[in-house]
Amino acid sequence: MNPVDQKETLSIDLSRFEEISHSFFEKLSGEKVLSFNIYDQNEQIIFHAGKAISREEIQEQSKQGVRFFIPRISEKVGNYDYEIFSRDKLQILAENTASTYSSVRKTGKMTYEQYVNTHRDMIELLNSLKSEDRYGGVLGLLKDINDFDYYTYVHSVNVGLLAMIYQYKTSYNADRIRSMSMAGYLHDIGKLRIPKEIVDKPGMLSKQEMAVMLEHTREGYRILADIEKYAPQKKISDLIKYGALFHHRKYMLYGYPNRKERDGVSREFYFKLPEEVRILGICDMYDALTTNTPWRKGTEPSTALRAILNASNYYFSVSDVHLFLKALALSLNRGRDFIDEGSFVMIEAGGRTMGKEQQTPTTYEFARVIENFKGRPVNPRIEVFYDATLNKKRNRIQIDLRSDNYRKIVRVIDNPRMTAMLRKLFMKEN
Ligand SMILES: [Fe+2]
Numbered sequence: 001m002n003p004v005d006q007k008e009t010l011s012i013d014l015s016r017f018e019e020i021s022h023s024f025f026e027k028l029s030g031e032k033v034l035s036f037n038i039y040d041q042n043e044q045i046i047f048h049a050g051k052a053i054s055r056e057e058i059q060e061q062s063k064q065g066v067r068f069f070i071p072r073i074s075e076k077v078g079n080y081d082y083e084i085f086s087r088d089k090l091q092i093l094a095e096n097t098a099s100t101y102s103s104v105r106k107t108g109k110m111t112y113e114q115y116v117n118t119h120r121d122m123i124e125l126l127n128s129l130k131s132e133d134r135y136g137g138v139l140g141l142l143k144d145i146n147d148f149d150y151y152t153y154v155h156s157v158n159v160g161l162l163a164m165i166y167q168y169k170t171s172y173n174a175d176r177i178r179s180m181s182m183a184g185y186l187h188d189i190g191k192l193r194i195p196k197e198i199v200d201k202p203g204m205l206s207k208q209e210m211a212v213m214l215e216h217t218r219e220g221y222r223i224l225a226d227i228e229k230y231a232p233q234k235k236i237s238d239l240i241k242y243g244a245l246f247h248h249r250k251y252m253l254y255g256y257p258n259r260k261e262r263d264g265v266s267r268e269f270y271f272k273l274p275e276e277v278r279i280l281g282i283c284d285m286y287d288a289l290t291t292n293t294p295w296r297k298g299t300e301p302s303t304a305l306r307a308i309l310n311a312s313n314y315y316f317s318v319s320d321v322h323l324f325l326k327a328l329a330l331s332l333n334r335g336r337d338f339i340d341e342g343s344f345v346m347i348e349a350g351g352r353t354m355g356k357e358q359q360t361p362t363t364y365e366f367a368r369v370i371e372n373f374k375g376r377p378v379n380p381r382i383e384v385f386y387d388a389t390l391n392k393k394r395n396r397i398q399i400d401l402r403s404d405n406y407r408k409i410v411r412v413i414d415n416p417r418m419t420a421m422l423r424k425l426f427m428k429e430n
C-alpha cells in the first residue's frame with residue numbers, strides 16, 4: 001500500500017484516538033491482557049480489551065495494512081456547570097412519547113412507523129451532544145410528574161437518556177450508542193399491555209396483580225418482536241429486545257422473568273446478559289429512586305448513587321456498579337462527590353476479574369475515606385483499618401484507589417449505629 005492510499009483509508013478521528021506503533025504493540029503481545037480496545041483506521045475494534053494477543057496476530061493484521069489505534073486518555077476532568085440536554089428538546093421528546101405511548105396502549109402494538117419516529121427523536125437528541133459532554137455536563141432528568149400515566153412516559157425518556165449518556169461516555173461506537181439509547185427508552189414498553197389500574201396502583205400490589213405486573217418484561221419483548229413481524233424486512237437489534245425482557249434480572253436475587261433458576265444458576269445467567277442490559281437495570285433503579293411520583297418523593301441524586309453502590313453484590317455486580325458510577329455519578333450529582341471524605345466504607349479485595357474465574361479469595365475490609373480526587377468518584381484515598389472477614393483489627397495502610405485494581409468500594413456505611421461503632425474502632429489506635 002503506498003502512502004497516498006494509507007492517507008485515504010484513514011477515517012479514524014485523531015482527536016479521540018492515537019496511533020500506536022507496530023513495535024510498541026508487539027510488546028503487548030504474549031501473556032499480557034489488553035486493558036483497552038485496539039481500533040483500526042476505520043474505528044472498528046480489532047482486538048478487544050480483556051484478551052491476550054499473539055505476535056502472529058499482530059503481524060498478520062499489519063501485513064494486511066491495518067494500523068493500530070487506542071482511545072486518547074483525556075486529562076480533562078470535566079465541567080459540570082451546564083446541562084447536557086436542552087430542556088425544550090426534552091419536553092418535546094416527552095410529549096411525543098406521551099402521544100405514541102397512548103396509541104400503543106390503545107392498540108397493544110407499536111407500528112414500525114412509530115418505532116422509526118421514536119428512533120428519529122432519540123437520534124436528534126444524540127446529535128445535539130457536544131464532544132465536551134463526554135467529560136462533563138449535568139445530566140438533568142425530567143422530574144415534574146403530575147399524573148400517574150405521565151410517569152411511564154417520563155420514566156422511559158429518563159432511562160433512555162441515562163442509557164444514552166452512559167454509552168456516549170464509555171464507548172465510541174455509534175451503533176452501540178444508538179441501540180443502548182433505544183433499549184433504555186423502550187425497556188418498559190410492555191407496561192402498556194398491562195392494565196392501567198395495576199401499573200398505576202399506589203402502594204402494594206396483591207400477589208395476583210404482581211404476577212400480571214411481572215409480565216411487562218415478556219410483553220415488551222413481544223411488542224418489539226411484533227414490529228419485525230409487521231415489517232419483516234426490518235430488524236430491531238437484539239439488545240433492544242433483551243433490554244425489555246431482562247432489565248429486571250438481578251445478580252444475587254432471582255429477578256424475573258424465568259425466576260425458576262435458583263442455586264446460583266441465576267448469577268451465571270446474569271453474567272451472560274450483555275453488559276448494556278445489566279447497566280440498564282441500574283439506570284432503571286436510578287430513575288425510580290430519584291423521580292417524584294404522585295405517591296412518593298424522589299431522593300437526592302447523591303442518596304440514590306449511594307444506594308446503587310450499596311446494591312453491589314446484591315442487585316448488581318460490583319464491576320457493573322463501578323462502570324455506571326464512573327461514567328455517570330459526577331454528571332448526575334452536578335460534579336460533586338457522592339461519597340463524603342471522612343465516611344466509612346466497606347472494601348472488597350480480590351474477587352472476580354473480568355472474563356476470568358476467580359483466582360484470589362474475596363476478602364472484606366473497613367476503611368475510612370481520607371481524600372477524594374477530582375473526577376474520580378469511586379477511587380478516593382482510603383485508610384484500611386479493619387479486616388471484616390477475620391473480624392479483627394489490621395495494620396493500617398493508606399491506599400490510593402486510583403491505582404489499586406485489587407480493591408473496590410462496595411458499601412458506604414450510612415447506618416448511624418454502624419458508623420458510630422466504626423468511628424470508635426478507628427479512633428482507638430490513633
Ligand atoms: Fe420494568
Ligand SMILES: [Fe+2]
Pocket residue numbers: 155159187188284
Ligand atoms: Fe423501568
